[in-house]
Amino acid sequence: MTTAPINLRYEGEGNFRVMSNYWAARADKDFVIGEVYKMVEHHDRSQISHNHYFAALGNAWSNLPDRLFEEFPTAEVLRKKLLIRAGYADERSIVCASKAEAQRVAAFIKPMDDYAVVTVREAVVRVYTAQSQSVKAMGAKPFQASKQAVLDALDDLLGVERGVTERSEAA
Template identity: 50%
Template sequence: MHQRCNNHRSSHYDRYGGRGIVVCGRWTSFENFLDDMGPRPRGTTLDRWPNADGNYEPGNCRWATSKQQCRNRRSNRPVIRDDGLRFATMAEAAEATGGTDASATSAQAGRNPSRAHLELLRMSGPVLLTWDGEAFHPANRHWARECDKRFMVGEFYTLAEHNDRSMNSHRHYFAAVNDAWRNLPEHYSGLPFAESAEHLRAYALIRTGYCDAHTIVCSTKAEAARMAAFIRPIDAFSVVDVKEATVTRYVAKSQSMKAMGKQEFQESKTAVLDFLDDLIGVERGTTQRNAGAAA
């Protein structure tokens, strides 16, 4: 739970902390967590429910079986059978028909397949795959995780080649951020945001306002200082601020067109690059031009 939400190096961070999901302040204490949730029953794990997009906090968590967990995934889509019955997941629709002809259609896609696999039209962005002569495979671990989030094992999906010029623009943006990181002045050496290009990008997003703020109100200033000291090492990509007895943790937003929308996504890239130019002390637009020349 804490690793997923606070450790940027965790393989699951992008699906939890990267989306702004946090562990409530009360559960920084294991004793409080145990008091709220009780011992873990055999065969269960922690599940965020009823709001799968909510935080880890009392009232939004349960001990759930693997079956319950699978039916509470964000990637699930509701389906409607031909007779009008609605089901929360394809698995529930298939169970209702004994696993034979489910005749279900995606409530979002508006299709009407008559196969038990209930073909689902995906409404998300493209996935990068490689062809080895026999089968397609995710290009790297990131895309493997994306496939795990979007698709269901055993289902059938139709592939369509995707040529997106915006992908080149996105690569150029990350090249510009990396160039800015390499050119940081020496006096920034040793600061958390100077550790890597990714640290720098997260810091720039936060400083330009593209972030989520999570506040913890402590009983004393000393307690707030201890809480901040506890949080900072857990997630070096966030910014932790202490004012009086209040601790505020700023977490960069997930910077993608899907998460932000086209306009905010483009505006965030411009804001980050302008911030980096100011940080380095060069004319705005320099970092972007240099990255383009290097490409």
């Protein structure tokens, strides 16, 4: 299977054509003649949207109330923890033999990832890590949805009307 989209041009009447000899060679390498493939439209992520997101996060972090700096010592910690709160997280659970063992396991795991959220409930340790927002990991639509969810969570955290962080001066 191909690791990157192959550029095609729609020529009408149900016909698509590769854009150049390079893409034709890639198609020959990645696909098998006679096989049926499902095509989906791919939207490149906007660099403007990406830059806006990180500028808004940086601006909001630099204006956090003092009481929040211990929980969010950097803009990156803020972004990743808000991704987790917004549901853009991978969860791993470890079932331990006792509550005491769960506490020990959580204490052991916590320093391994500064960005992870580690919780203990009864004898179960749950580790939440933020999903990657890299271009490779997240296409345009999922990125936009996660961006909006984080900015909304940030507005909620700051106790301001939704959309305020998004419209900030630095953004």
